[in-house]
Amino acid sequence: MNKNKLVLVSLLVAFVFVASATVSLAAPLVIKFSHVVAENTPKGQMANKFKELVDERLAGKVVVEVFPNSQLFGDNKVLEAMALGDVQLAAPSLSKFEKYTSSLQIFDLPFLFKNMDAVEKFQQGPVGQKMLMSMKKKGLIGLGYLHNGMKQISSNSPLRVPADADGKKFRIMTSDVLAAQYEAVGAMPLKKPFSEVFTLLQTKAIDGQENTWSNIYSKKFYEVQPFITETDHGVLDYLVVTSVEFWMDLPDDIRTEVKKALDDAIAFGNKVSAEKAIADRQLIIDSKRSEILTLTDAERQLWVDAMKPVWKKFEDAIGKEYIEAAVASN
DSSP states (O other), rough: OHHHHHHHHHHHHHHHHHHHHHHTTTEEEEEEEEOSOOSSSSSHHHHHHHHHHHHHHHHHHTTEEEOTTTOOOOHHHHHHHHTTTTTTTOOGGGGTTTOOSGGGGGGSSSSOOOHOOOOOOHSHHHHHHHHHTTGGGGGGEEEEEEEEEEEEESSOOOOOSSSGGGGEEEEEEEEEHHHHHHHHOOOOEEHHHHHHHHHHHHHHHSSEEEEHHHHHHHTTTGGSSSEEEOOOOOEEEHHHHEEEEHHHHHHHHHEEEEEEHHHHHHHHHHHHHHHHHHHHHHHHHHHHHEEEEEEOOOHHHHHHHHTHHHHEEEEEOOHHHHHHHHHTTT
């Protein structure tokens, strides 16, 4: 009997030892971060900074794998892939969430925010933070806002007043709000992939497009567009997003550290974005390939007056109180 007990104890000790060794040798948790831009962009630098911080703070526990330039998925497929567990983090533009929630359409409303300071104030305020959870029932959680910057309009011909856009074709992201914005000035909006924009401009299949200074410079749109009207009419930002299932399944201590690393990486990316907007605008000026048109206060007000009815059109879908909070952030 004693011998049997001894054997049993020995077996238990051996089991515990093996189990402990197995746990200690367990593979670290892998977080795949998929995005569509180059590594030298604000988003690309943010993703790499996140990987670097996780490597430092969670060595052996978590590994971040970054896939830039649509290596894994484009923005139109990444959210479906996330639902299947094929990717854990992504950062699509805010316009990409239209079919998941109507509230994020607020960021496409024309002339809603005066500058990036107002955008930041709104996003970090109670309404902006509430919006991060607006897709939870659809299986997605927003983890933070990443800036690209304010949008300008490039074109084949000078755009100074809304009438100058009448009948012209402009590429837009897939957004009903952006479509309504151009229809308000008599233009024809065309929803086309970002990857096709340069060719469409080069071949004059379209007359213009809207984008941030960093995108206009990095994608060389200024080389095939003789005019850029400095409108600051809208904001182009991204939402760092994950799936509810993945996020809630993380151990509490791991989730806390991953979120801290992500917050620090986003702050870094937003600083890069602000600096890049100023630098890339100047590089476009220095190139002498495209003329930057600065609107007078009266000219800008004509654009505001023409496009502002779009707010009312989407007020019910977005929420009047959300729009009021955004206006107050100015």
